[in-house]
Amino acid sequence: MRKIKLGNGGPEVSAMGLGCMGMSISYGTPNDEESIATIHRALDLGVNLIVTSDAYGGGVNEALVGKALKGKRSQALIATKFGNLSLAGRGGGAGSAPALTGGHPDYVPQACDKSLKMLGVDVIDIYGLHRVDPQVPIEDTVGAMKRLVEQGKVRYLQLSEAGPDTLRRACRVHPIVALETEYSLWSRDVENAILPACRELGITFMPYAPLGRGFLTATMKSLDALIPSDRRRDHPRFLAENIGKNSALLKPLEEIASARKATPAQIALAWVLAQGAGIVPIPGTKRRTYVEQNCAALDIQLSADEVKRLSDAFPLNVTAGTRYPEKQLGGLGI
Helix, strand or coil: CCEEECCCCCCEEECCCEECHHHCCCCCCCCHHHHHHHHHHHHHCCCCEEECCCCCCCCHHHHHHHHHCCCCHHHCEEEEEECCHHHHCCCCCCCCCCCCCCCCCCHHHHHHHHHHHHHCCCCEEEEEECCCCCCCCHHHHHHHHHHHHHCCCEEEEEEECCCHHHHHHHHHHCCCCEEEEECECCECHHHCCHHHHHHHHCCEEEEECCCCCCHHHCCCCCHHHCCCCCHHHHCHHHCHHHHHHHHHHHHHHHHHHHHHCCCHHHHHHHHHHCCCCCECCCCECCCHHHHHHHHHHHHCCCCHHHHHHHHHHCCCCCCCCCCCCHHHCCCCCC
16 A cells, blocks of 8 residues: 655555544444444555544444454554534533533543543544634634643644635644545535645645545435435435436546446546645545445556546536535535
């Protein structure tokens, strides 16, 4: 597995990570046994970047990751996050006053201690702010995160869904090694300002949902592909009035995949990887077969013509529907 240095002075990570959210919430039915086997298979393939958050099932996913890494801790770099209280379904931290928001300096150490316990580890390799708190200056939140590094509870810091100015201000307080934000063929907003800011600041960009929450696998062309409890049914891009329009975009992706004897997912990942240095995708899956396929995408080198064809087929803002429901759009890119 090819390795990439995370940010300026960060650890070496595999050129592709593993997102673990879908193992516990949102997509399909959880299967802990297969999910743990998937994490183990990822480690066997050389994937060392294992990504979770305290918001994924209120710590349930962290506990699953911790269980999977028991006896294998030295093989993995654990990246977890805090501060997305709306996804976690709570208005404040455990044991805290409800008035404490996700980025409040007093909440940061509480969240970290809880994550350490759920993961069953002594130190978190990469600790991130899941969503920037509009009520708290980023300097205050990152200052509290910096103290965790000084205390030896955390090794490196990252942000998620932060805008360029926020990144610059955060870096003045403490080095930020990575930014985790959505990026794929059908979500290209970051290309205008956020990706350039990461390169300017020496921050590695970690695209989550690089397969468009599964849509770019070309297996979800109607709502019938999703079970009734699947959270994607609430996402505008999967709504009945949008999913047909979006499916029409897939033809070039499928044609290139067929010509290369690859899957559409592998071609979609290869396109992300072709967008320049300093990008480490973190596709999520809970199945061994898919983690194997995703890792194999690292061996696909798209031609300039193929990259252009895909880029032209998925221009900025072509996708029907916003990438999150309206109530979740606030705070993105601030």
